Amino acid sequence: MDHEDFTSHYVSLASSDGLERAAAMLARDGLVTFDGVHDRRSVVDLASRLLTTWEHRDAGADGVTMIADRGSVADRLGYAGFGTRELHPHTDASALARPPRLVMLVCIQPAESGGESCVVDGAAVYADLAARAPGFLQRLRRPGTVRFGDPGYWGSVFEPTVDGRVTVRLRLDGLEHFTEPVDEAVPVLRAVISRYERDLPLRPGQGYVLDNWRMLHGRREFRGSRLMYRVLGDPVSAWVLPSGFVPGSLAVVGASTDAWDRP
Numbered sequence: 607m608d609h610e611d612f613t614s615h616y617v618s619l620a621s622s623d624g625l626e627r628a629a630a631m632l633a634r635d636g637l638v639t640f641d642g643v644h645d646r647r648s649v650v651d652l653a654s655r656l657l658t659t660w661e662h663r664d665a666g667a668d669g670v671t672m673i674a675d676r677g678s679v680a681d682r683l684g685y686a687g688f689g690t691r692e693l694h695p696h697t698d699a700s701a702l703a704r705p706p707r708l709v710m711l712v713c714i715q716p717a718e719s720g721g722e723s724c725v726v727d728g729a730a731v732y733a734d735l736a737a738r739a740p741g742f743l744q745r746l747r748r749p750g751t752v753r754f755g756d757p758g759y760w761g762s763v764f765e766p767t768v769d770g771r772v773t774v775r776l777r778l779d780g781l782e783h784f785t786e787p788v789d790e791a792v793p794v795l796r797a798v799i800s801r802y803e804r805d806l807p808l809r810p811g812q813g814y815v816l817d818n819w820r821m822l823h824g825r826r827e828f829r830g831s832r833l834m835y836r837v838l839g840d841p842v843s844a845w846v847l848p849s850g851f852v853p854g855s856l857a858v859v860g861a862s863t864d865a866w867d868r869p
């Protein structure tokens with residue numbers, strides 16, 4: 607039986623209106639799940655219908671990156687994806703001034719144990735902080751206070767867009783540099799993120815595409831020969847995908863300002 611989040615965001619991309627529904631779902635929820643993609647050629651075919659593929663350091667000429675355990679490669683900073691450890695929810699290519707809009711991930715072989723994909727809605731994290739810890743949220747919005755990557759990009763965890771929306775950008779893999787006073791807000795941010803982590807275990811042939819400017823993604827630690835194919839890119843030109851999310855569009859159930867914000 608499929609996981610609840612997989613089912614609730616599932617779109618049959620083979621159906622005649624599949625792409626249209628996927629675009630609407632992405633704009634609404636920042637996440638679409640699909641299935642029926644079992645090999646590299648099918649991944650490339652589907653990717654070409656969804657996005658304009660970006661070149662990436664680790665990708666092949668077809669834009670596909672094989673995410674698998676490559677032993678000691680994962681010990682290098684920025685290469686943790688090629689190990690077996692847990693990956694904290696993050697933004698892909700956060701060191702770029704403009705990260706790719708979409709991340710597509712397809713499961714070719716799940717791990718023996720663990721290795722579940724997980725996602726976090728930046729809109730939910732933002733809404734929670736706005737309700738419970740507005741002071742910390744202000745720090746996380748302050749421009750030029752966080753460096754993502756090295757030499758990387760100086761920005762903020764939450765960044766307002768020109769049209770009044772907000773985007774999220776995060777990495778916590780050792781290649782981030784938080785300046786004061788943002789530094790103090792990071793433990794709070796971590797705690798809120800963990801509250802909104804949703805597991806998305808994928809079976810062979812299943813995958814997701816998510817809005818990299820709204821959703822964070824990660825994975826659990828695992829054992830065994832796990833293989834995923836990843837493609838980064840921007841939506842095909844026919845799709846209108848508004849940037850990030852509308853602040854305040856998600857209500858936080860039972861929220862009350864608590865001790866988060868007190869010194």
Ligand SMILES: [Fe+2]
Pocket residue numbers: 696697698823
């Ligand atoms: Fe990633």
